[in-house]
Amino acid sequence: MPISQKKKKIIIYGGAFSPPHLGHATVAESAVRLFPCDELWLMPTANRRDKTIQAEKKHRLAMLARMKNELFSELPLPVKISRIECDQKRLTTTYETLRQLKKHYPRYSFYLLIGSDIVGDIEKKWVCGKKLFKTAHFVISKRHPYPVPRKLPPQSTVLQKESRSLDFSSTFIRNLIKNGHSGVPYITPRVARYIKKHKLYR
Secondary structure, eight states: OGGGOEEEEEEEEEEESSSSSSHHHHHHHHHHHOOOOOOEEEEEOOTTTTBSSSHHHHHHHHHHHHHHHSSSSSSSSSSEOOOOTTTSSSSSOHHHHHHHHHHHTEEEEEEEEEEETTTTTTHHTTTHHHHHHHHEEEEEHHHHHBBOOOOTTTTTEEOOSOOOOSSSSHHHHHHHTTTTOTTTTSOOOHHHHHHHHHHHTO
């Protein structure tokens, strides 16, 4: 393939992002810095078979846009927000989403960004996980204290430095907000103001 026709490398970072926090931002920044890609797409998930997401998608998209603008405006490549999954009108899976992406963007190569803590779940718990494990591209972020499994997808890249992911979760932040705290410093100020304005997670 001529150089001019090389496929763009797109990292897909999926998550509920309810709310998006500095732990998410740290993982995304590490991937952009350590993996040679052209763009990173933040992809809020729809409700899944195993999980109902508390905040409506309009709020999650708005919060994610605020965090992106606050933290990622100076990165050397574009960070975008993809609605392809959260706009689905039915429950969906990573396998189906990846098929759609390949159909809509045939000139792009997609790399799923995941933590070392969930690599072992792909074949065992994900829908069509065995196919994904064998055929999809993965970028694996080392997440303390979870070691990288010995068995890895054949098309995977392990980021050579451990992500300095912060040891908290969206659940932890939601509980703080429920108890009257702003969520700062675990979330950015603009995200905190949005949550307060719309009375989320109360």
